[in-house]
Amino acid sequence: MTGPLLYARSRALPATLAALVGTAAFALWAAGRLDAYLDPDRRVPIVALTPLLASAVIGASLYSASDELDRTAVRPWWPRRLAQLTALTALAALLVVPAVLGHADTFGPPAVIRNTLGCTGVTATAAVLLGARLSWLPAFAYVSAVYLGSSAARGRAGTVWAWPMQPGAWAVALAAFAVGAALYAARGARPDGPRV
Amino acid sequence: MSSIRVTGLRVRHRKTLALDSLDLELGTGVHGLLGPNGAGKTSLIRVLATVARPDAGRVELLGADTAGHRGLAGVRRRLGYLPQEFGYYPGFTVREFVAYVAWLKEMPAADVPAAVERAVARVGLADRIDAKVRTLSGGMVRRVGIAQAIVNDPAVLLLDEPTAGLDPEQRVEFRELLRALGASATVVVSTHLVEDVAAACTEVTLLDAGRVAYRGTPEALTRLGEASDGPGDHPIERGYTAALRAHRAPGAREAVR
Numbered sequence: 001m002t003g004p005l006l007y008a009r010s011r012a013l014p015a016t017l018a019a020l021v022g023t024a025a026f027a028l029w030a031a032g033r034l035d036a037y038l039d040p041d042r043r044v045p046i047v048a049l050t051p052l053l054a055s056a057v058i059g060a061s062l063y064s065a066s067d068e069l070d071r072t073a074v075r076p077w078w079p080r081r082l083a084q085l086t087a088l089t090a091l092a093a094l095l096v097v098p099a100v101l102g103h104a105d106t107f108g109p110p111a112v113i114r115n116t117l118g119c120t121g122v123t124a125t126a127a128v129l130l131g132a133r134l135s136w137l138p139a140f141a142y143v144s145a146v147y148l149g150s151s152a153a154r155g156r157a158g159t160v161w162a163w164p165m166q167p168g169a170w171a172v173a174l175a176a177f178a179v180g181a182a183l184y185a186a187r188g189a190r191p192d193g194p195r196v
Numbered sequence: 197m198s199s200i201r202v203t204g205l206r207v208r209h210r211k212t213l214a215l216d217s218l219d220l221e222l223g224t225g226v227h228g229l230l231g232p233n234g235a236g237k238t239s240l241i242r243v244l245a246t247v248a249r250p251d252a253g254r255v256e257l258l259g260a261d262t263a264g265h266r267g268l269a270g271v272r273r274r275l276g277y278l279p280q281e282f283g284y285y286p287g288f289t290v291r292e293f294v295a296y297v298a299w300l301k302e303m304p305a306a307d308v309p310a311a312v313e314r315a316v317a318r319v320g321l322a323d324r325i326d327a328k329v330r331t332l333s334g335g336m337v338r339r340v341g342i343a344q345a346i347v348n349d350p351a352v353l354l355l356d357e358p359t360a361g362l363d364p365e366q367r368v369e370f371r372e373l374l375r376a377l378g379a380s381a382t383v384v385v386s387t388h389l390v391e392d393v394a395a396a397c398t399e400v401t402l403l404d405a406g407r408v409a410y411r412g413t414p415e416a417l418t419r420l421g422e423a424s425d426g427p428g429d430h431p432i433e434r435g436y437t438a439a440l441r442a443h444r445a446p447g448a449r450e451a452v453r
Contacts, residue, residue, distance in 0.1 A: 003299030006292055010285045065286065068279040071247040073300040074272045
């Protein structure tokens with residue numbers, strides 16, 4: 001077995017791909033039961049939760065069980081880390097789109113792609129700061145809070161803090177992804193255990 | 197010629213000074229690194245393995261300064277490292293795990309299968325090479341760790357507590373392996389087991405509170421123990437405690453400097 005394949009298995013990428021496909025299939029099934037053709041706003045739970053689940057799956061794949069040995073690698077890690085994160089994010093964004101096709105202006109494909117980017121960025125940042133195993137937690141808490149409180153969002157400040165639920169709030173999501181990807185590429189996930 | 201040269205090395209963990217202006221030169225042979233818990237052994241090994249950066253000082257491995265990127269890549273190709281806890285990938289077999297480390301070391305792909313089989317055979321696990329690492333006993337996992345450390349025939353081999361979990365027979369075999377490796381490489385072994393040092397090492401470095409407390413041969417440390425009436429069941433154990441107490445005696449630190 002070649003090195004890149006061993007690397008893919010070390011990061012549980014086969015299981016991650018299966019989990020992303022499963023997440024997309026679940027979203028498609030759930031969307032079909034919402035009768036969203038009557039009212040596109042019914043897709044809000046799909047737009048909020050599917051990217052969250054996909055980003056949690058990606059966050060788990062950032063775990064390195066043998067971080068101490070990985071640090072002795074001859075090549076710098078940042079290209080591999082960046083490639084892994086961006087490839088998985090792109091794939092997740094593509095997979096979640098079929099659940100919300102149509103009505104692009106209200107909780108359609110752009111919203112779900114934006115949220116996938118933003119949630120993955122927050123999750124990648126959390127992996128660097130907290131470790132991959134808890135990386136899903138901050139994005140989950142934040143999106144849940146926004147989901148429950150976004151009706152109070154007003155003005156530009158509301159667009160910023162409630163970006164997962166606001167039409168056109170791309171800048172914050174893109175910034176979150178850029179920060180998360182840069183941090184993860186540069187530092188990797190924080191190792192579990194006492195040593196940092 | 198020294199393959200490891202450390203000058204003014206200082207490592208700090210938050211408020212604790214783990215290594216304090218350490219100077220050390222090590223050449224071909226097996227070097228035992230002894231010292232009480234918290235003496236700085238693991239900190240030194242991690243800096244030498246290039247996984248931790250020093251706060252101050254210079255580290256030269258195989259003639260290259262590890263602070264430079266180009267030098268670092270060349271050094272890592274020729275470096276072997278067994279951490280205290282190396283955390284294997286759970287789905288990997290022994291063969292896959294050792295091959296993964298060979299890939300990290302950028303060994304030529306054509307050489308990897310034979311190098312993996314040789315390294316695994318040298319630690320006595322040839323019959324378990326296709327077993328999942330998670331199914332092995334603690335001692336066997338430790339031997340897998342040693343196999344991954346020697347897969348690239350390193351010129352500098354750093355082993356942090358390599359005999360932890362090995363049974364007496366395995367430790368005797370491991371000492372033989374150490375002696376064989378030390379004939380052509382610089383091997384640094386951090387351990388609490390002074391009898392391993394007495395049996396397998398050509399030189400001893402005793403650390404205490406981040407400084408070198410004693411350097412010499414195991415025979416010299418044994419003689420020091422024979423001349424002292426300190427605690428210990430074996431002369432080299434008494435030598436270990438005598439050297440530590442001499443280092444800690446008032447005024448001794450300045451003399452070591």
